[in-house]
């Protein structure tokens with residue numbers, strides 16, 4: 001069970017990033033999460049090595065390993081979340097762009113008083129100039 005979990009957590013780390021090389025210095029959230037996953041992975045490798053060569057006790061090894069795996073799992077969850085947020089951002093940006101296009105037509109004055117012609121700047125029930133009832137927007 002524990003071994004299966006470990007394989008599950010580490011496998012995505014191994015797949016693309018085990019080649020080594022310089023740690024990327026992205027400043028994006030996703031880049032930063034990736035860099036931190038690489039660091040955790042390096043720590044795990046070091047830990048494995050130190051345990052194999054008898055430098056640390058099994059207890060310490062297992063405690064540290066659990067920590068690192070938990071950290072790696074947390075970072076991966078955060079990465080997935082950040083990727084989802086990125087998609088959300090794209091959707092929101094498209095939405096905003098679409099609304100900007102629609103807004104090019106100047107807004108109609110909805111609260112112009114039909115009695116005196118005063119253009120009330122705010123949604124009001126009664127004209128600020130003469131006190132006449134203002135028709136609700138769209139009911140003209």
Ligand SMILES: [Zn+2]
Pocket residue numbers: 113114115116117118127128129130131132
């Ligand atoms: Zn009026």
